[in-house]
Amino acid sequence: MRRNQNLxxxxxxxxxxxxxxxxxxxxxxxLGYSFVDVDIVIQEQEGRLLKEIIAEEGQExxxxxxxxxxxxxxxxxxxxxxxxxxxxxxxxxxxLKKISTVVYLKLSYEAVEERLGNLTDRGVVLKDGMTLKxxxxxxxxxxxxxxxxxxxxxxxxxxxxxxxxxSILEERFxxxx
Ligand SMILES: Nc1ncnc2c1ncn2[C@@H]1O[C@H](COP(=O)(O)OP(=O)(O)O)[C@@H](O)[C@H]1O
Ligand SMILES: O=C(O)C1=C[C@@H](OP(=O)(O)O)[C@@H](O)[C@H](O)C1
Ligand SMILES: [Mg+2]
Numbered sequence: 001m002r003r004n005q006n007l008x009x010x011x012x013x014x015x016x017x018x019x020x021x022x023x024x025x026x027x028x029x030x031l032g033y034s035f036v037d038v039d040i041v042i043q044e045q046e047g048r049l050l051k052e053i054i055a056e057e058g059q060e061x062x063x064x065x066x067x068x069x070x071x072x073x074x075x076x077x078x079x080x081x082x083x084x085x086x087x088x089x090x091x092x093x094x095x096l097k098k099i100s101t102v103v104y105l106k107l108s109y110e111a112v113e114e115r116l117g118n119l120t121d122r123g124v125v126l127k128d129g130m131t132l133k134x135x136x137x138x139x140x141x142x143x144x145x146x147x148x149x150x151x152x153x154x155x156x157x158x159x160x161x162x163x164x165x166x167s168i169l170e171e172r173f174x175x176x177x
Contacts, residue, residue, distance in 0.1 A: 014143060067086075093146050
């Protein structure tokens with residue numbers, strides 16, 4: 001695996017369907033890094049599907065599990081894609097800020113709505129009575145607060161986002177990729 005002393009890990013944050021998993025795996029391939037989808041790590045550690053954790057422990061219970069697993073993540077030279085709700089976890093975000101450069105994949109409300117499709121199937125953490133728009137407005141300040149780098153995805157496909165990110169990282173960290 002390639003090693004870059006100035007950039008150990010990269011964490012992608014953003015709304016569900018902003019492309020953290022899709023862009024993350026492409027970016028990892030481009031940089032020669034590992035790819036860690038934290039939803040999968042949670043399922044493996046818990047021996048349960050995300051939707052089973054939510055059904056058995058409720059949304060608050062799921063958020064506690066997500067906070068703990070992210071806060072204990074120990075990886076190097078990796079692109080990390082946590083779930084969109086990770087920003088509610090204070091310990092998780094403190095840890096991710098410490099071990100990685102945090103990139104916010106910013107997508108307009110309209111694009112999130114179009115991409116998301118069925119919210120229940122995706123298991124998005126949406127409290128009773130809350131609309132997707134409410135959720136978007138509640139979360140944006142958190143994503144902005146935690147971001148070291150923001151990439152506006154409007155009108156750019158996944159490959160284009162990887163290109164844009166690669167050049168930002170090259171400029172900031174002197175990556176040779
Ligand atoms: N830049 C992009 N432009 C258009 N569609 C995208 C882009 N990035 C991801 N997608 C699509 O959006 C959906 C959600 O992507 P996903 O990687 O699962 O998001 P997340 O992990 O942030 O929830 C997928 O169907 C994917 O193909
Ligand atoms: O934003 C959310 O509330 C969630 C997003 C999901 O991950 P993605 O952001 O990868 O879709 C998953 O962690 C969980 O179902 C909750
Ligand atoms: Mg994902």
